Amino acid sequence: MAKYxxxxxxxxxxxxxxxxxxxxxxxxxxxxxxxxxxxSYADVEQQPLIDSYPTEEKDELV
Structure with a gap:
């Protein structure tokens, strides 16, 4: 009946x-x-204020 x-x-x-x-x-x-x-949002709220983040230099094979 419900079907109808x-x-x-x-x-x-x-x-x-x-x-x-x-x-x-x-x-x-x-x-x-x-x-x-x-x-948990501490890093995200500082992103527009930081010009650049420190990068780790990796040994590149030449």
């Missing part, structure tokens, strides 16, 4: 599934971003 009700309701299930998938993935990403501590 869903078939004739005219609801676009594909669009609803796409919206739910986006909402779930977006929520997971937001939770992951806020779950990390502020210390």
């Amino acid at each position: 009700l869903l078939a004739e309701s005219g609801i676009n299930w594909l669009a609803i599934m796409a919206l739910l998938t986006f909402f779930i993935i977006f929520s997971i990403v937001i939770i992951m971003v806020f779950w990390r501590g502020r210390g």
